[in-house]
Amino acid sequence: MPIYLIALTSFVLFLSTQVGVPVLPALAADLGADARGMAATLAAALMTLVLLQFFSGLLADRYGRRRVLVAGAFLGGISSLLCAVVGRWQFLLLLRILGGAADAIAMPALLGLTAEISEGRHGTAFGILRSSQGLSFAVAPAMGGWLSLWGLRVPFLTDGLLSLLAGVIIAFAMGERVQVTSTSRTAEQWGQLKSIFVDRRVYAFVLFGAVNNFAFPILSSFVPTKGQLLGLAPWQVSLVVASEATVYTISSYLAGRLSDRWGRRIFVLVAQPLIILACLGLAWSRELQSLAAFYALFGLGGSMTFLMSSVMMADITPGDRCAAVLGAFDALIDLVIFVAPALALSLYGPLGRIEPLLLLASVPAWLALAIAWRVQDTRPLVLALDQMC
Structure with missing residues (x-):
């Protein structure tokens, strides 16, 4: 395929x-x-x-x-x-x-x-x-x-x-499936791109993706650091990191397939409490097993919210403009990668503790949880069931 x-x-x-x-x-x-x-x-x-x-x-x-x-x-x-x-x-x-x-x-x-x-x-x-x-x-x-x-x-x-x-x-x-638009003017393409971002739902989708991209750079920096401070060996820290990556990979595959049947929003709604719980657990953890378990839980929630942000954006994007729109959308989400670690590092100096930073990583998830209830699903369950029949 x-x-x-x-x-x-x-x-x-x-x-x-x-x-x-x-x-x-x-x-x-x-x-x-x-x-x-x-x-x-x-x-x-x-x-x-x-x-x-x-x-x-x-x-x-x-x-x-x-x-x-x-x-x-x-x-x-x-x-x-x-x-x-x-x-x-x-x-x-x-x-x-x-x-x-x-x-x-x-x-x-x-x-x-x-x-x-x-x-x-x-x-x-x-x-x-x-x-x-x-x-x-x-x-x-x-x-x-x-x-x-x-x-x-x-x-x-x-x-x-x-x-x-x-x-x-x-x-x-x-092979190419969509006819290229080499005769289109750049100004016309730019105007079409801007027209997509007039839709206010787009900014909710950006937030859903930013939840993962805000939390991940903070956790990927400070969870291994916490493991080191707790006296874990390098191979044990690697095991903690691998637990998140493994769950993220499996969850992305399964959540994507299931969202075509059950709709997108349910996965966004489930993901936010998982991320919040994971950040709370990582702040509380004092041993290898709990660190690995809660970091894996973050991989589960982070994969779902990040994946659904792209999927929901693709659902509302015309096929002839999807590369430009999805590229710009991905770039908006990735901007958070620069903000999050800079903010965390600036706070670490005066605080002198890692635990508050792990809690900070969950802040966008609280906001996304409130907004997700108000966003209409881009693939309602009825439509998904109709296509299965």
């Missing part, structure tokens, strides 16, 4: 973008970077992705999603291969920016292709896509650390080859 080809491509692309992250600080330091340079090298790709993704989806809708996705994959592959031979950390920084631009080109096209081939079953299609991404995030750090045993540049060589492989898969195994 085409969706599994897209999922495979997504897995390979996200695996490639993450496999070099564990060794980036060491490689930057080896090339002469100070602490600020190392931090800039780590943040460069994500910042570029978020900034450019607001607009890069227009390219996919105008020139063809498959074509643009292939271009992004090959650009990312080349930038990573050059990272494997770079001689100065400043050039490494520039190549990471180029890699972020490649991801910004590819991601909206990937979202557009997923919506395009779903044939009305957005939950199933996006569930498969997000679960493949979750799996790549679970595998990539361990793979990158293992590859680094053969040298700091080996993960980037692997990254580049994987990106090129993803480009080849899409180029030869996937």
Whole structure:
């Protein structure tokens, strides 16, 4: 099925973008970077992705999603291969920016292709896509650390080859389904994009996705830190982190399929109490088992609210504009990734404790829980039952 080809491509692309992250600080330091340079090298790709993704989806809708996705994959592959031979950390920084631009080109096209081939079953299609991404995030750090045993540049060589492989898969195994709009003016496309964001439901969907993207960077920073302070061994901290990634991957797949039958809103409503309970539990936990259990619970709730935000947005987006709209939508949600850790770190200084920060991670979930009751489901249960018959 085409969706599994897209999922495979997504897995390979996200695996490639993450496999070099564990060794980036060491490689930057080896090339002469100070602490600020190392931090800039780590943040460069994500910042570029978020900034450019607001607009890069227009390219996919105008020139063809498959074509643009292939271009992004090959650009990312080349930038990573050059990272494997770079001689100065400043050039490494520039190549990471180029890699972020490649991801910004590819991601909206990937979202557009997923919506395009779903044939009305957005939950199933996006569930498969997000679960493949979750799996790549679970595998990539361990793979990158293992590859680094053969040298700091080996993960980037692997990254580049994987990106090129993803480009080849899409180029030869996937065709264009939607007629491209190369004759459309950019101003006209931009006007069509703005017309979608007039719908006030969009901002509720942004909030549903932001719940996960606000909580996750805080928890992913301070849960391992708390584990370290509690005296857990590194392998035990890795087990805690893996519990969240594993549940996130499985939950994305199952929730997506079930939402095509039961509707979307029920999963948003269930997700928020799970996230709140998980944050409370993580703040209270004092041992390995409870940390792993509550972090896994967060993976369950976070996956559902994040997935449903994309699915509900896809439900109301016209097919000929879905790459541009979903790319801009994804970028809006990703902006929270910068705000959350900065806020948490600024509060950690005066507070001097981790527990309040873990509770802070749940704040958007309280707001989303109140708003979700007022948002009409984009796939009512009656419609889902009609399509099953």
